[in-house]
Amino acid sequence: MSEEREPVTRIVTPVRVAYTYTPGIASERFLRGCKEGKLLGGICDACGRVYIPSRGACPRCAAPTSKFQELSDQGTIITFCIVRVPAENIAVDLPYCTASILLDGADISFTGLIQGCPFEDVRIGMRVQAIWKPESEWDYSVGNIEHFHPLDEPDIPFKDLKGYS
Amino acid sequence: MRDVAVIAYAQTPYVRTERVRNEVEMLMPIIDEVVKKAGIPRQEIGFTCSGSTDYLAGQSFSFVMAVDAVGAWPPIMESHVEMDGAWALYEAWIKIQCGEVDSALIFSFGRSSMGETAETMTLQTDPYTMAPLGPDAISMAALQARCGLDAGLFSERDMAEVAARNRRNALTNPEAQLAGEFDVEALLAAPYRVSPLRDHDCPPVTDGAAAMVIAAADVARDVSDKPVWIRGIDHRLDSHQLGSRDLTKSPSTRLAGERAGVSPGKIDIAELHAPFSHQEIILKNALGLDDDVRINPSGGALAANPIMSAGLARIGEASRQISGGAASRAVAHATSGPCLQQNLVCVLEG
Numbered sequence: 001m002s003e004e005r006e007p008v009t010r011i012v013t014p015v016r017v018a019y020t021y022t023p024g025i026a027s028e029r030f031l032r033g034c035k036e037g038k039l040l041g042g043i044c045d046a047c048g049r050v051y052i053p054s055r056g057a058c059p060r061c062a063a064p065t066s067k068f069q070e071l072s073d074q075g076t077i078i079t080f081c082i083v084r085v086p087a088e089n090i091a092v093d094l095p096y097c098t099a100s101i102l103l104d105g106a107d108i109s110f111t112g113l114i115q116g117c118p119f120e121d122v123r124i125g126m127r128v129q130a131i132w133k134p135e136s137e138w139d140y141s142v143g144n145i146e147h148f149h150p151l152d153e154p155d156i157p158f159k160d161l162k163g164y165s
Numbered sequence: 166m167r168d169v170a171v172i173a174y175a176q177t178p179y180v181r182t183e184r185v186r187n188e189v190e191m192l193m194p195i196i197d198e199v200v201k202k203a204g205i206p207r208q209e210i211g212f213t214c215s216g217s218t219d220y221l222a223g224q225s226f227s228f229v230m231a232v233d234a235v236g237a238w239p240p241i242m243e244s245h246v247e248m249d250g251a252w253a254l255y256e257a258w259i260k261i262q263c264g265e266v267d268s269a270l271i272f273s274f275g276r277s278s279m280g281e282t283a284e285t286m287t288l289q290t291d292p293y294t295m296a297p298l299g300p301d302a303i304s305m306a307a308l309q310a311r312c313g314l315d316a317g318l319f320s321e322r323d324m325a326e327v328a329a330r331n332r333r334n335a336l337t338n339p340e341a342q343l344a345g346e347f348d349v350e351a352l353l354a355a356p357y358r359v360s361p362l363r364d365h366d367c368p369p370v371t372d373g374a375a376a377m378v379i380a381a382a383d384v385a386r387d388v389s390d391k392p393v394w395i396r397g398i399d400h401r402l403d404s405h406q407l408g409s410r411d412l413t414k415s416p417s418t419r420l421a422g423e424r425a426g427v428s429p430g431k432i433d434i435a436e437l438h439a440p441f442s443h444q445e446i447i448l449k450n451a452l453g454l455d456d457d458v459r460i461n462p463s464g465g466a467l468a469a470n471p472i473m474s475a476g477l478a479r480i481g482e483a484s485r486q487i488s489g490g491a492a493s494r495a496v497a498h499a500t501s502g503p504c505l506q507q508n509l510v511c512v513l514e515g
Binding site: 014017022026 | 184185186188238280292293
């Protein structure tokens, strides 16, 4: 090589794609519920399972979830993880605990942050309750729930949580 | 080779903007319809394959969510192509040829209205040498049309006649989006959109979905009175670099047509996936279709261009023409990529 050159490591491509996304019947119903501080689950027309949030279909039956039901903001942790690595677009201070929470009356888990106890106390089967932002800040968003807080209730036995995800 | 037939097809009405339903909600009714029409219990369909792209609506993993519309419990054998549903059909056909399964459900969907489709298509060009120039889908098609005009292969009037015929044909297609009688003189009097293309030369922006069930001969004869046989199917591609292609020709279509067995034999109808008017002329030449072949009785992609479904829809529409008795042998074609870069040709018989 007669000439040493710096490798090209970066180019800028000035293409921008913008979207105006509409969420669909079921998701819109869910988001409108959030705005009012309600957690609405979609009920499968065929098997009666309750999904939250529902995209409009029961993935088992491929049937619509055309009816809705307000769910409790209390639930049970079915799995969790302590996050110690940073990620883009996540505004939560490290480390934090994120959990899959089976809300009472639901057949599928809902994701939330767990706060209000040491990480080492978080466990599968633990009962938790949503802590909402002040009503004046409610938007069409699951972000209305600030986090979930432990409830002073006995744990749900593992065998009763089997089969949920 | 195993004989494989299309035994059912369904599609949504094609609309400019599907504002109310999401992709799953659009798909559920047509998947339900196509499975019922096929007469095979959902759990007995061996394979499911879909075609879609996350770029259309800016929804990551939208194809995974779409599986909700199929009913994936107990677990199903499932696959996805980031291509038009016609290529999902190809994968399913291969799966049947391999003897792994005897039947398959194919579906595809897209809501182009959520984004700026023409600009989104820039992202399928080479990211280093082409995309930074920002060519959108209409500008790239305009370059191709200009090449064809300069080479004397067709005129702007020929292009307007293609558009007028497709949209007239669409009058008999209840699911088409853009149908009507258009006067060629009036069309030619309109200003250019991107020279030499006028509005009528360009496809509408369309939201929609399509679904199909295919089966190997034993199953097809068992469940269907009028299976539509896939006699040949092949897909080929041209260079990704527009600059290295002769845009006035479509060698990949010609080759795919030869391999699929378009000739010899009389072709009654052809459903050609030509989103831009001049592309129909290029495709007709590449496939060597006679002037008596009826092209796009459905109205084609100029009447409704549900991106990711418009190719599968050509095969579905051709199969409907055959099962309805309007044709006995048909060619269906699907395209993907800028300026007819990738092409699939399918020969169907009653």
